[in-house]
Amino acid sequence: QQNVPFPINEVVWDYQLMGGSEDELNVVLVAMKSELIESITDCISALNLTLEIVDVAPMALYNAVRYNYGDFDGCTLVMDLGARSTNLIFLEENRFFSRNLPVGTGNAITQQIMKEFELPFEAAEELKLTHASVAFGGAYEDYSDKVLSRVSKTVRNAMTRLHVEVERSMNFYRTQQGGTLPKRILLAGGTSVIQRMDEFFKEKLKVDVYYINPFRNIVIGDKVADEDVLQNAQIMGETVGVALRYVMPCPLEVNMLPAKVIAEKNFERKKPFFIIGGLGLIFVAICWILYFFRMGQLVDERIDIIKPEVQRLAAVEQQLSRVENDKKLLIDDAETLTALIATKTAWAEVINEIHSRMPDGMWLMTFKPQQGMLQDRAYVEAYTGIEVRGMIFNDKATERTIRDFRDSLKSSEFFKEDANETKITLSPLPGPNDYVREFTIEVGLENPIVKPK
Structure with missing residues (x-):
C-alpha cells in the first residue's frame, strides 16, 4: 500500500521476487488501475477470446x-x-x-x-x-x-x-x-x-x-x-x-488479470461441479418418487390381501385367533416403517444443516455416521456422531476457513459444542500444485439418531 499511489482496492497488482541478500529482498511490484485493465480485457472478451495472461x-x-x-x-x-x-x-x-x-x-x-x-x-x-x-x-x-x-x-x-x-x-x-x-x-x-x-x-x-x-x-x-x-x-x-x-x-x-476476469474463469471451472450437483439433486428426487410409488404399490397389494382375509374371517369365527396374529404382524411392520421414515427425516435435517453452514467453494466427499450405545436408554444402539470429509478450493480457503466451519457447526442446535465431540481430525496443508484443500471433521450429534431394528 505504501508504494501504490491509489487505494489498493482500485488497482490490480502483482509482484516478482528477484533474489537479494541476507539483509534485504529485491521485489518487482507492478500495479495498475483496475478500470484501465478492464477497458482492455472487456474488448478481448467481446471478441469471444479466452484471456489467460495480462503481462x-x-x-x-x-x-x-x-x-x-x-x-x-x-x-x-x-x-x-x-x-x-x-x-x-x-x-x-x-x-x-x-x-x-x-x-x-x-x-x-x-x-x-x-x-x-x-x-x-x-x-x-x-x-x-x-x-x-x-x-x-x-x-x-x-x-x-x-x-x-x-x-x-x-x-x-x-x-x-x-x-x-x-x-x-x-x-x-x-x-x-x-x-x-x-x-x-x-x-x-x-x-x-x-x-x-x-x-x-x-x-x-x-x-x-x-x-x-x-x-x-x-x-x-x-x-x-x-x-x-x-x-x-x-x-x-x-x-x-x-x-x-x-x-x-x-x-x-506476473499476471495482471483483473478480479472480474479471475472470478469469471473460476466460475467456468466450477461449472462441471454445479452440473453434477444439479444432476445429483434430480437423481435424489427420482429415487424418492420411485420409493413412494413402490410403497404405494406395496400398500395396495397388502390391502388386496387383507380384504378377502377379513371377509373370510368375518364369516368364519373359528379363525379369529389367526386374524389377530396377522393384525399384530401388520402393526409391527407399520411401526418399523414409521421408525425408518423418522430416521431418514432426521438424517435429511442433519445433512441440510451441514450444507447450510458450508462456505462458498466447499463441498463434501463422504458422510460417515458413527455408532454408539445410549446408556440412558438401556444401551440402545444409535448414531451418536458423523465423520465428514470434504474439500475446499484454495482460492476460497484461508487459515481459519475450516476452523470457522467447525465452530459454525458447534453453534448449531443439531451438534455438540464440546471440543472433544466436534473437532477437526485432518486438515493437511495443500501442495504447491494442489488447487483444493482436504479436511475431515468429526461432529457429535446433540440428539443421537436411534438405529432402527
Missing part, C-alpha cells in the same frame, strides 16, 4: 531478450521506442530495472513535424514515414533535399532530448541501483526503425547499438513469410516474451 510490456520484452541474447555478458540496455513513451530496460545478470520516459516518441515527432510544416496529423505522419531519418550532427554535410533536411533535423531534436534522459537513467542505474554502464544497446519499438537511429545513439553514448531480433533463437513456421518477420520484428518483442511463457518458465512472470 507488462517491459517485463515481456525482458523475457524475450533473455531468451534470445542469453550469451551477452555485462549490462545490456534495451530501448523500446514507442508511439507514446520510451521504455528503458536494463539487463545485468539477474537484475531487472526499467524506466518509462515520455520523450523520444513517435507521436512527439509527428507533432513537431505538424508544427514545422503546418500540416494535419495524417499528412505529418505520412511525411515522417516517408522521409524521417536522424540528421547528421557537427560538420557533416546537410541533405540536398530541403524537406528531408527539415524532417531529419526535427527527428534529431527529439532524439537529443531522449539522449539526455537516457544518460540520466544510466547514471541513476549505476549510482542508485549498483549497476554498471551498458556494454551494448538494443533498439526496439516502431519508432526505432527511423533511419540512422542506431548511428545516432552509437555516436552519443559511445557503445555498440543493434536492432533487436526477437526471433534470433526461435524457429519461424513455413506459413510465415520472411518479409513479414523482417518488417515487424521491431514491434514483436513483447509478443514473443508473452508467448514464451506458454512453453517454458521465464525470469519474470
Whole structure:
C-alpha cells in the first residue's frame, strides 16, 4: 500500500521476487488501475477470446531478450521506442530495472513535424514515414533535399532530448541501483526503425547499438513469410516474451488479470461441479418418487390381501385367533416403517444443516455416521456422531476457513459444542500444485439418531 499511489482496492497488482541478500529482498511490484485493465480485457472478451495472461510490456520484452541474447555478458540496455513513451530496460545478470520516459516518441515527432510544416496529423505522419531519418550532427554535410533536411533535423531534436534522459537513467542505474554502464544497446519499438537511429545513439553514448531480433533463437513456421518477420520484428518483442511463457518458465512472470476476469474463469471451472450437483439433486428426487410409488404399490397389494382375509374371517369365527396374529404382524411392520421414515427425516435435517453452514467453494466427499450405545436408554444402539470429509478450493480457503466451519457447526442446535465431540481430525496443508484443500471433521450429534431394528 505504501508504494501504490491509489487505494489498493482500485488497482490490480502483482509482484516478482528477484533474489537479494541476507539483509534485504529485491521485489518487482507492478500495479495498475483496475478500470484501465478492464477497458482492455472487456474488448478481448467481446471478441469471444479466452484471456489467460495480462503481462507488462517491459517485463515481456525482458523475457524475450533473455531468451534470445542469453550469451551477452555485462549490462545490456534495451530501448523500446514507442508511439507514446520510451521504455528503458536494463539487463545485468539477474537484475531487472526499467524506466518509462515520455520523450523520444513517435507521436512527439509527428507533432513537431505538424508544427514545422503546418500540416494535419495524417499528412505529418505520412511525411515522417516517408522521409524521417536522424540528421547528421557537427560538420557533416546537410541533405540536398530541403524537406528531408527539415524532417531529419526535427527527428534529431527529439532524439537529443531522449539522449539526455537516457544518460540520466544510466547514471541513476549505476549510482542508485549498483549497476554498471551498458556494454551494448538494443533498439526496439516502431519508432526505432527511423533511419540512422542506431548511428545516432552509437555516436552519443559511445557503445555498440543493434536492432533487436526477437526471433534470433526461435524457429519461424513455413506459413510465415520472411518479409513479414523482417518488417515487424521491431514491434514483436513483447509478443514473443508473452508467448514464451506458454512453453517454458521465464525470469519474470506476473499476471495482471483483473478480479472480474479471475472470478469469471473460476466460475467456468466450477461449472462441471454445479452440473453434477444439479444432476445429483434430480437423481435424489427420482429415487424418492420411485420409493413412494413402490410403497404405494406395496400398500395396495397388502390391502388386496387383507380384504378377502377379513371377509373370510368375518364369516368364519373359528379363525379369529389367526386374524389377530396377522393384525399384530401388520402393526409391527407399520411401526418399523414409521421408525425408518423418522430416521431418514432426521438424517435429511442433519445433512441440510451441514450444507447450510458450508462456505462458498466447499463441498463434501463422504458422510460417515458413527455408532454408539445410549446408556440412558438401556444401551440402545444409535448414531451418536458423523465423520465428514470434504474439500475446499484454495482460492476460497484461508487459515481459519475450516476452523470457522467447525465452530459454525458447534453453534448449531443439531451438534455438540464440546471440543472433544466436534473437532477437526485432518486438515493437511495443500501442495504447491494442489488447487483444493482436504479436511475431515468429526461432529457429535446433540440428539443421537436411534438405529432402527
